[in-house]
Amino acid sequence: MIRSWLARRLLLGVAQSAAVLVLIFVLTEALPGDAAVALAGDSPDPERIALIRQAMQLDRPPAERFLGWLGELLHGDLGRSLVTGRTVSGYLADGLGVTLLLAALTLSLLVPLSLWLGMLAARREGSGLDRLISSTTLAVYAAPEFALGVLLSTVLALRLGWLPPTAVGGVAVDPAVLVLPVLVLLARPVCSISRLVRAGMLEALARPYVAQARRYGVPEWRVRWLHALPNALAPAAQQLARTCDWLLCGVVVVEALFVLPGLGSVLLDAVAARDVPVVQGLAVVFALLTVLLNLGADLVARRFSPRTELTR
Amino acid sequence: MKRRTVLIAAAALGVTGCATTAETPSADRATPKSGGRLRAIFAGGGTNETLDPHLSNLFVDAARAKALYDKLADSGSDLAAVPRLATGWEPNATLDVWTVRLRPASFHDGRPVTAEDVLYSYRRITDPKRAFRAKASLEPIDLAASRAVDPGTVEFKLKRPYAEFPNVLAAFGAYIVPKDTETFTAPVGSGPFRFVSFKPGSSLLVKRNPDYWEGAPHLDELEILIANEESARVSALLGGQADYAHELNPATARANEGRGKVEVIRLRNSAMQGFVMKTDKAPFDDKRVRQAFFLIADRKELIDGALSGAGEVGNDLFGKGAQYYPSELPQRAQDLAKARALLKEAGQEGLKVTLDTSPVAAGFVEAAGIFKEQAAKAGVTVEVRVGNKDTYWKDILDGGVFASYRSGALPIESHLSQRLLSNSTTNATHWKHPDFDELYLQAQSTRDPAARSALFQRMQRRLYDEGGFLIWGFADWIVATAPTVRGVAKDAPANTLDWARFDRTWLA
Numbered sequence: 001m002i003r004s005w006l007a008r009r010l011l012l013g014v015a016q017s018a019a020v021l022v023l024i025f026v027l028t029e030a031l032p033g034d035a036a037v038a039l040a041g042d043s044p045d046p047e048r049i050a051l052i053r054q055a056m057q058l059d060r061p062p063a064e065r066f067l068g069w070l071g072e073l074l075h076g077d078l079g080r081s082l083v084t085g086r087t088v089s090g091y092l093a094d095g096l097g098v099t100l101l102l103a104a105l106t107l108s109l110l111v112p113l114s115l116w117l118g119m120l121a122a123r124r125e126g127s128g129l130d131r132l133i134s135s136t137t138l139a140v141y142a143a144p145e146f147a148l149g150v151l152l153s154t155v156l157a158l159r160l161g162w163l164p165p166t167a168v169g170g171v172a173v174d175p176a177v178l179v180l181p182v183l184v185l186l187a188r189p190v191c192s193i194s195r196l197v198r199a200g201m202l203e204a205l206a207r208p209y210v211a212q213a214r215r216y217g218v219p220e221w222r223v224r225w226l227h228a229l230p231n232a233l234a235p236a237a238q239q240l241a242r243t244c245d246w247l248l249c250g251v252v253v254v255e256a257l258f259v260l261p262g263l264g265s266v267l268l269d270a271v272a273a274r275d276v277p278v279v280q281g282l283a284v285v286f287a288l289l290t291v292l293l294n295l296g297a298d299l300v301a302r303r304f305s306p307r308t309e310l311t312r
Numbered sequence: 313m314k315r316r317t318v319l320i321a322a323a324a325l326g327v328t329g330c331a332t333t334a335e336t337p338s339a340d341r342a343t344p345k346s347g348g349r350l351r352a353i354f355a356g357g358g359t360n361e362t363l364d365p366h367l368s369n370l371f372v373d374a375a376r377a378k379a380l381y382d383k384l385a386d387s388g389s390d391l392a393a394v395p396r397l398a399t400g401w402e403p404n405a406t407l408d409v410w411t412v413r414l415r416p417a418s419f420h421d422g423r424p425v426t427a428e429d430v431l432y433s434y435r436r437i438t439d440p441k442r443a444f445r446a447k448a449s450l451e452p453i454d455l456a457a458s459r460a461v462d463p464g465t466v467e468f469k470l471k472r473p474y475a476e477f478p479n480v481l482a483a484f485g486a487y488i489v490p491k492d493t494e495t496f497t498a499p500v501g502s503g504p505f506r507f508v509s510f511k512p513g514s515s516l517l518v519k520r521n522p523d524y525w526e527g528a529p530h531l532d533e534l535e536i537l538i539a540n541e542e543s544a545r546v547s548a549l550l551g552g553q554a555d556y557a558h559e560l561n562p563a564t565a566r567a568n569e570g571r572g573k574v575e576v577i578r579l580r581n582s583a584m585q586g587f588v589m590k591t592d593k594a595p596f597d598d599k600r601v602r603q604a605f606f607l608i609a610d611r612k613e614l615i616d617g618a619l620s621g622a623g624e625v626g627n628d629l630f631g632k633g634a635q636y637y638p639s640e641l642p643q644r645a646q647d648l649a650k651a652r653a654l655l656k657e658a659g660q661e662g663l664k665v666t667l668d669t670s671p672v673a674a675g676f677v678e679a680a681g682i683f684k685e686q687a688a689k690a691g692v693t694v695e696v697r698v699g700n701k702d703t704y705w706k707d708i709l710d711g712g713v714f715a716s717y718r719s720g721a722l723p724i725e726s727h728l729s730q731r732l733l734s735n736s737t738t739n740a741t742h743w744k745h746p747d748f749d750e751l752y753l754q755a756q757s758t759r760d761p762a763a764r765s766a767l768f769q770r771m772q773r774r775l776y777d778e779g780g781f782l783i784w785g786f787a788d789w790i791v792a793t794a795p796t797v798r799g800v801a802k803d804a805p806a807n808t809l810d811w812a813r814f815d816r817t818w819l820a
Binding site: 095170273 | 357360361362445514538539553700702707709738
C-alpha cells in the first residue's frame with residue numbers, strides 16, 4: 001500500500017514540477033523587458049539592444065525557445081546563461097555550496113533546539129518557564145529577518161566586536177562569519193517548530209492511551225519520548241520540510257545582508273537580468289527539492305502517526 | 313526591501329558610533345608606505361560578472377578594469393582627456409587624421425604594448441556583430457583605414473573632423489588588450505596590478521605589477537570585494553573586513569563622519585540629477601512650458617529632500633565643474649509667479665502631466681514626490697508613475713513625456729554628441745535641431761580651443777534657455793575608507809582617472 005502511495009505521490013511531484021516550469025517561463029516572459037534591455041541598462045541605444053537580442057537569440061518566438069530549452073533539459077543539460085554564456089549548472093554549483101552549508105548548519109541546530117524547547121515548555125505547562133518560552137518565541141517570530149539581522153550584527157559585531165559583521169572575504173578564511181547568518185536563519189523556525197512540538201506534546205499527553213500507559217506503570221520518560229513525542233512530531237516534521245524549502249531555495253534577505261553568494265542571490269541577479277535559462281534552471285532545482293522534501297515529510301508523518309493520515 | 317534595510321542600518325549605526333572618540337585621520341602628506349593588501353568593497357553585478365574589460369558596465373567593472381588594464385587616455389578631474397598609454401596626439405590640419413604616439417609599456421606577460429594591440433582592441437569593441445558599450449563612442453573612427461605607422465605610433469583616420477577626439481581614447485570601456493585576446497579567465501593587461509584570482513560576484517585578487525610604466529603601486533595586493541547591500545558594505549568597513557567602501561548613502565555617511573572610525577570622502581559633481589522633458593511631445597513641445605518647469609523647481613529643497621543634502625544645485629546644464637561649462641550663466645531659482653505666467657501664455661493653465669520615475673537610482677522616487685509638491689504650487693498637477701527598474705532607461709527613452717534622469721560624469725562634448733544631436737543614440741529629450749547639429753560639427757572642425765569653447769558655450773546657452781533637461785542638482789558620490797588608507801583622491805568624480813585608483817593609495 002505504501003508503495004502505490006509513493007508512486008502516486010512521485011507522479012504528482014513530477015506533474016507539479018512540470019507545471020512550475022511552465023508557470024515560471026510564462027511569468028518571466030511576462031516581466032517587462034528582456035535580457036537585452038536589462039543588459040543595456042542606462043545606455044539603451046536601440047541598435048545595441050537589437051544586436052544583443054539577436055546574439056542571445058531572443059528574436060525567436062517564446063514557445064520555440066521554451067521547447068528548445070526543454071529538449072536540452074531532457075538530455076540533462078540546463079543550458080547556458082544568456083548574459084555570460086557560462087553553464088547554468090555552473091551557476092547552481094557556485095550558489096549551492098554556500099546555501100547547503102548554511103542549511104545544514106541551521107538544521108543541525110534547529111532540530112535538537114526546537115525539540116528541547118518544545119518538550120521543556122510542554123513538561124511545565126503553565127509554569128513561568130513555559131510562559132517565558134512562549135512569549136520569547138512569539139516575539140522573535142514576529143521580528144522580520146532583516147531587522148533581526150541588522151540588530152544582531154550591530155550589537156554583536158560592530159558594538160561588541162565578538163563576531164565578523166558580514167561574510168565578506170569568504171567562509172574559508174574565517175568560519176566565524178557563519179555565526180550571525182545561522183543565528184538569523186534559526187530564529188524564526190526555532191520558534192514555530194518548538195511551539196508545534198509543545199502543542200503536539202500537550203495534545204498527545206492528554207490522550208487516553210498515554211493515561212493507559214501511565215496506569216500500566218510505564219516510566220514517565222518512556223511515556224514522553226516513545227509514546228507522546230511521535231504523535232507530536234507529525235505537524236513539526238511538515239513544518240520542518242517547509243523550513244528546508246525555505247533554507248535551500250534561498251534566503252535572499254540573509255544572503256544579501258551578510259554577503260553570502262548563495263542560490264537566493266543567484267536567483268535575484270538572474271531575475272533582474274532577465275536571464276531566463278538561469279531562472280529556469282533554478283526553478284527546476286527548487287521544484288524538485290520542494291517535492292522531495294514534502295514527500296519525505298509526509299512519509300515521516302505517516303510513519304509516526306498513521307492515524308492523522310486516516311482522519312484526513 | 314532595499315530601502316528599508318538601509319534606513320534601519322543607518323539608524324542602528326548612529327547609535328553605535330557614540331562610544332568612539334573623535335579623531336581626525338591625519339592628512340595624506342606623509343611619504344607613501346609600501347606593502348599590504350587593500351580590500352575595497354563595491355556593489356557588483358552578481359554572478360554575471362566577467363573580466364572582459366570591453367564588457368565593463370558597472371562601477372566595479374571599471375575599478376577592476378582599471379587595476380588590470382590601461383586606456384590610451386583617461387578623463388581628468390575636469391573631464392578633459394589626460395594621456396595614459398598614449399604620450400600625446402597630433403591632428404592634421406583638417407582634424408580628421410590623428411597620430412597617437414604610445415609610451416614604452418608592457419603587458420603582464422612581458423610583451424610590449426604596440427600599435428597592433430591598440431588597433432585589435434578597438435576593432436574588437438566596434439565589431440558590428442557585437443554590442444560592446446564603447447562601440448558608440450568609437451564610432452567616429454574609420455578603423456579599416458586606420459593603421460600602425462610603427463609599433464609605437466597609431467594613425468587614426470576619422471569619418472569626420474573631430475577636435476575632441478582624445479575623449480574617444482578616454483571612453484568608458486575602451487581598454488587595450490593584447491592582440492587576439494578573446495578569453496579573460498586569466499586576464500593579461502598592462503595595468504598597475506596583475507591577475508591572481510577571480511570569483512564572479514564575490515572577489516577579485518590582484519598583485520602589484522613591479523614593471524608598471526608609471527611606477528609600481530605601493531600596495532602588495534588589492535582585493536576587490538562585492539556587497540550589493542549598502543548596509544553590508546558599511547558593516548564590512550566598520551568591522552574591519554574592508555578598507556575602502558564605495559557608494560554610501562548620505563545618511564550613513566553623516567552618521568559616521570567625524571567619529572574617527574572611518575573617513576568619509578565626497579566626490580563632488582559625480583552624478584547629474586534631473587528630469588527630462590520630451591521636447592517634441594505636448595505639452596513640452598512648447599518651450600514656454602519647459603521654461604515654466606525650469607522655474608518651478610526649488611533646487612535646494614530637492615537636494616535636501618532627495619539627496620539628504622549631499623550635493624550641489626544644478627543650473628539645467630550638464631557637466632558642472634567640467635571643461636567648457638558656462639559657469640557665468642545666472643543660477644536659476646524658483647519663480648512660481650513667472651512660471652504661472654508662462655503657462656498661462658502657453659494656454660496650459662491647470663496642466664496635468666505624468667512623471668515617470670523608478671527606484672533605479674538613489675533619490676529618484678523622492679525627487680519625483682518633491683517636484684510634485686512644488687509643481688502644485690504653480691497650479692500644475694504632476695502624477696507620479698513608478699516604473700520597473702530593470703527596464704527603466706529603455707522605457708523612458710521614447711515613452712512618456714516627463715521622467716526622472718541621472719548621469720555619471722562625462723565630458724560635455726560626449727554628453728552633447730550622445731544625447732542631443734538628431735542622430736544621437738540615447739536622445740531622451742528628443743532634442744533634434746539641424747542648426748544645433750551644425751554648431752556641434754562646426755565646433756569639432758575648429759582647431760582653436762578658444763573659438764571651440766565659444767561654440768560649446770553657445771550650444772549650452774541654447775539648452776539653458778529652452779532645452780529639455782531640467783537639471784536640478786549634482787550628487788556627491790560618497791566613498792569611505794578606514795583611517796589607515798591614504799592617497800585617495802578627493803576631487804575626482806566617479807569614473808574619472810583618479811577615482812578608484814588603487815595604484816596611488818597606500819596603507820599607513
